Amino acid sequence: MKVVFxxxxxxxxxxxxxxxxxxxxxxxxxxxxxxxxxxxxxxSPRVATVGRWRYRLAFLAERLEIFLRxxxxxxxxxxxxxxxxxxGITRHPxxxxxxxxxxxxxxxxxxxxxxxxxxxxxxxxxFWTMHDMxxxxxxxxxxxxxxxxxNDCGLCPLLGKKYQQDLSTSTHRRKAxxxxxxxxxxxxxxxxxxxxxxxxxxxxxxxxxxxxNALPIDKFDTTPTSSRSExxxxxxxxxxxxxxxxxxxxxxxxxxxxxxxxxxxEMHDDLEEAPVxxxxxxxxxxxxxxxxxxxxxxxxxxxxxxxGQIFAHATAVLSTSVRETLPGTLIEGxxxxxxxxxxxxxxxxxxxxxxxxxxxxxxxxxxxxASYLYKAISKPFxxxxxxxxxxxxxxxxxxxxxxxxLLASV
Numbered sequence: 001m002k003v004v005f006x007x008x009x010x011x012x013x014x015x016x017x018x019x020x021x022x023x024x025x026x027x028x029x030x031x032x033x034x035x036x037x038x039x040x041x042x043x044s045p046r047v048a049t050v051g052r053w054r055y056r057l058a059f060l061a062e063r064l065e066i067f068l069r070x071x072x073x074x075x076x077x078x079x080x081x082x083x084x085x086x087x088g089i090t091r092h093p094x095x096x097x098x099x100x101x102x103x104x105x106x107x108x109x110x111x112x113x114x115x116x117x118x119x120x121x122x123x124x125x126x127f128w129t130m131h132d133m134x135x136x137x138x139x140x141x142x143x144x145x146x147x148x149x150x151n152d153c154g155l156c157p158l159l160g161k162k163y164q165q166d167l168s169t170s171t172h173r174r175k176a177x178x179x180x181x182x183x184x185x186x187x188x189x190x191x192x193x194x195x196x197x198x199x200x201x202x203x204x205x206x207x208x209x210x211x212x213n214a215l216p217i218d219k220f221d222t223t224p225t226s227s228r229s230e231x232x233x234x235x236x237x238x239x240x241x242x243x244x245x246x247x248x249x250x251x252x253x254x255x256x257x258x259x260x261x262x263x264x265x266e267m268h269d270d271l272e273e274a275p276v277x278x279x280x281x282x283x284x285x286x287x288x289x290x291x292x293x294x295x296x297x298x299x300x301x302x303x304x305x306x307x308g309q310i311f312a313h314a315t316a317v318l319s320t321s322v323r324e325t326l327p328g329t330l331i332e333g334x335x336x337x338x339x340x341x342x343x344x345x346x347x348x349x350x351x352x353x354x355x356x357x358x359x360x361x362x363x364x365x366x367x368x369x370a371s372y373l374y375k376a377i378s379k380p381f382x383x384x385x386x387x388x389x390x391x392x393x394x395x396x397x398x399x400x401x402x403x404x405x406l407l408a409s410v
Contacts, residue, residue, distance in 0.1 A: 002032040003407055004094050006111055007104035011041035014245075014328060015105035015131040018189075018213040020047070025214050025400035031407075034094050038087070038110050048094055050110070055087035058109030066139075069159060069167045076158040080139040082171045086112030090119060100407050103128040107141075113178050120182040127407065129211075130188040132325055135175075136200035138168030142251075142323055143196075150199050175202055185406070187211050190326040190347025209406055212350060214399035215331055217391045222337035222383035224312035231309055232299055237276035238315040238377045241338065243307065243329045247281040248288040253343075256320040256364055261294045263370035275377055278314070280307060311336035316376040320369070321345060334358065335390040337383025339376040341369065350393070357381055357389045 005023045009016035020035065020042065027033040027046060035047045038055045066080050067073075089095055089111050101124045103111060119126055132141040138153030140146070146157050149172075155161045156168035179202060186208045188194040194210050197203040228235055240261070244252045261277050277296035279289070289298065302310065311317065317333030317340050324346035331351055333340055340358035342348050352358035358381075359372035392398075 001100060001408065002098045003034075003100040003102060004098040005033070005035040005102045005104055006089060006095075006106050007035065007037055008106060008108055008110045009039045009041070010035055010037045010044070010047050012039060013105070018131075018215070018328070019104040019129065020044075021216060021396055022214045022400060022403060025396040026404055028397075029400055029404055031404055034098075036089065036092050036094055038108075048092070050087050050089060050092060055109050058085040058087050058112075060109075061085050062109055066167070071160050071162065073160060079141060080156075080158045080167075081107035081134060081141070082139055082167065083107065083111065083113045084171075084174075085109060086115040089115050090122065095119075095124075096122070098124060100125045100127065102407070105131050107134065113174050116178060116184075117182060125407075126182065127185045127187060130186055130193055130197075130325075133193070133196050135186060136197045136203045138172035138175075140168070144323070147199075149201070151201055172202065179203070179206060183207075185209060187403075187406070189213050190350045192347040192349070193325050211399060211402050211406065212347075212394055213326055213328065213331075214396040214403075215328065215335065215390075215394045217335045217387070217395045220308050220332060220335035220387065220390075221312055222387050224309050226306075226309045228313060231306065231313070232297065233278060233310065233313055234276045234295065234297060236273065237295065238271070238273045239278050239310075239313050240275055240373065240377065241278050241280065241310060241314045241317045241329075241333060242319075243280040243302075243317070245281055246284065247279050248283050248285050251322055251324075253320040253322050253364075254288055256343075256366060256369075257318060258289065258292045259366035260318070260320065260369040260373065261292060261296075263366045264373050265294045267370065267374055271378060275315075275373075278310065280310065307332065308336055311338055314338040315380050316341055316373060318369075318373065319343065319348075320364070324348065326350060330358070331390055331394050334386045335394075337386045339380045339386065341373045341376050343369070353389070357386055 007019045010020045023033050023035045040049045062085050134141045137149040143149050153168035153172040154164045159166050189212050248254045277294050279298040280302045311333045317338045319342040326347040330340040344360045348360050354360045361369045
């Protein structure tokens with residue numbers, strides 16, 4: 001059986017990275033697994049690209065339509081997709097040869113709704129890994145506080161809430177027609193996301209199978225091999241890591257993290273080692289950490305190998321996101337032995353068994369989150385037990401076998 005994964009990127013962005021890892025892990029089981037992308041960053045012979053100009057034309061045309069239909073609003077331009085246009089993915093030889101097609105994050109001109117219909121007519125069995133809510137909404141990847149995806153969309157916040165019938169409504173209907181005509185097995189990566197599917201008028205009757213992202217847990221060690229000085233870390237103190245591609249992205253809720261760490265500073269006098277915060281990732285606003293009273297360092301963008309070493313030195317990993325489908329930094333921190341502390345807006349419950357290997361705060365209250373963080377650094381869970389918990393849930397080998405069995409099912 002030949003399987004091809006379709007994703008806009010192979011090594012850029014969270015969805016791309018986990019899709020690439022899964023493809024490689026499935027190939028390691030002996031299955032003929034490959035990946036077709038618009039933007040290739042890896043050197044893997046299992047990854048191929050689509051026609052550059054066809055993709056760029058589809059990409060630009062879709063952005064232009066969204067820009068015009070939103071009343072020339074640029075702020076939310078990248079939060080919406082329509083899948084109206086694709087780059088002719090069905091012509092790619094690997095796609096034509098495949099028995100099974102696994103859609104991943106395929107937006108911004110890679111795969112259109114019409115392309116998915118063509119894949120079905122070509123006799124392909126179709127699976128769709130969901131990294132966000134786009135499959136169950138009209139055009140948005142995260143509905144935030146909007147519940148209109150539970151009906152027919154319209155009055156879309158990303159389009160200025162101008163019209164009862166708008167681009168979100170028409171896209172919602174095109175998806176409804178697609179799902180009615182084409183058998184697709186959807187694979188949400190967390191139980192929280194599966195719950196969103198059940199709320200959606202599009203997907204209440206859809207076939208869904210929850211399979212989490214595969215992570216290279218065996219590459220994370222609970223004992224660091226690099227010193228703190230080599231990594232740019234403070235020589236003393238219990239390290240709390242806050243990491244993201246962009247740490248001041250509004251989704252990550254950095255102000256709540258700062259308030260939490262300030263609350264922690266007021267309650268750590270009895271600790272043998274004072275806490276210190278380590279921030280990893282781009283920060284567009286240089287003043288975003290000005291109000292932080294706890295000692296900290298900002299390391300900027302960090303590669304994956306170095307990130308593993310940083311986590312191995314960390315006592316805790318903190319997340320204050322307003323929404324996360326399945327936050328990888330918490331899993332990676334656990335794999336390296338750290339204790340995760342997080343808000344609960346998303347798939348965190350799939351990662352953490354509260355009060356047994358981490359803490360999930362039900363409220364966005366910095367004082368309460370700080371109290372959990374205090375517990376995490378004053379009495380951290382055993383590092384090897386943390387690694388084992390992450391391995392049980394997310395090791396690439398285990399997830400690959402689950403995915404392989406699903407793809408082979410009839």
